[in-house]
Amino acid sequence: MEAQSSAMPRVLFVDDEPGVTAAFRTLLRRAPYEVLTANSARDALGMLAEAPVDVVISDMDMPDMSGSEFLARVRAEHPKTARVVLSGRARLEDTIQAINDAAVFRFLTKPCQAGELTRTINDAIAAKRSRRTSTPPSTEADDTFQRAIETLWVATQPIVSVRERRVVAYEALVRTREPSLPHGGAIIELAERLGRVREIERHIHRAAARVATELPDGTQLLVNLHPSALDDPELVAEDSPFASLSSRVAFEITERARLKPEGPAWDAIRTLRQRGHRIAVDDLGAGYAGLTSLVTLQPDIVKLDMELIRNVDTSPTRSKLVSSLVALSRQLDVRVIAEGVESAAECQHLLTLGCDWMQGYYFARPAAPFPPVTWPTELAA
Helix, strand or coil: CCCCCCCCCEEEEECCCHHHHHHHHHHCCCCCCEEEEECCHHHHHHHHHHCCCCEEEECCCCCCCCHHHHHHHHHHHCCCCEEEEEECCCCHHHHHHHHHCCCCCEEEECCCCHHHHHHHHHHHHHHHHHHHHCCCCHHHHHHHHHHHHHCEEEEEEEEEECCCCEEEEEEEEEEECCCCCCCHHHHHHHHHHHCCHHHHHHHHHHHHHHHHCCCCCCCEEEEEECHHHHHCHHHHCCCCCCCCCCCCEEEEECCCCCCCCCCHHHHHHHHHHHCCCEEEEEEECECCECCHHHHHCCCCEEEECHHHHCCCCCCHHHHHHHHHHHHHHHHCCCEEEECCCCCHHHHHHHHHCCCCEECCCCCCCCECCCCCCCCCCCCCC
């Protein structure tokens, strides 16, 4: 049961040190939240079972259960609760588990400023409310979906080589002029609810193929594939919208569902590769796209999840994890793209970690094909 939107948001802090949880209560005493605390993962799970909580913020190092294990339990048992890590130290294995198994909303490091903490809580609550309100009532859903199809279009966002100062690719991002579906995720969620994913994916693919025919020279278009699209015969048919665009289109495998190691989906991936399409893993470090995907999919490209990139220049944990993933990908001859770059500091730090290909608002926001790029003016050699 989910708390009503009119109720005061409930935030649960979990840390095995009572002094730390007491400090959180004091820090947020004037904030518009109901603040709860627990000093063990077991106690926190009991509290979650009794009443819904909007955001859980957990330390990683606890005696009865690691923070990553605890947050993975929260994800499984209370999927609508946003999950945040706040830790003074975290082992690489714990961090990867928190990303892959718990799908944490954000990482914070101790000591954490009050402003950063409240912004994170507010962002998590806003994201939760957006998911809850983005899907219209079922009586209107079919009409809304039809309007979305009729006004569907594809935006693009550049992927750049910073050192070479050139655009190497664009990501295709679905959009619609239906106001109740403000972003691609909302469109796909509605399609999933109505059982019409294949229908919307086919419309997206046709629109993306049209964009691919107009690409600037020397660039590719990265197209996201919903896992169910890999079961669609049209994707690999001889008259597929992408049939003549193998050198211009790469496919991103999204994290929405796990792929079984055999079956039609893998047959489709092999066929796409044989035709010359490159395969990318989207959101490496989140959800399905864990380290095992580097082994099972053997992609040509990996895209680092934007939650790993945010504040990478000031977060030692993020920096170490990104550095490890970049080094591993280089050893496997896999190209790395950092998603969600939003500042000069993030850009510069990623260069020092060996990551040159980037995507994010710092360079260009998604727009009608093909938006111009703002290049950094001051970067260290």
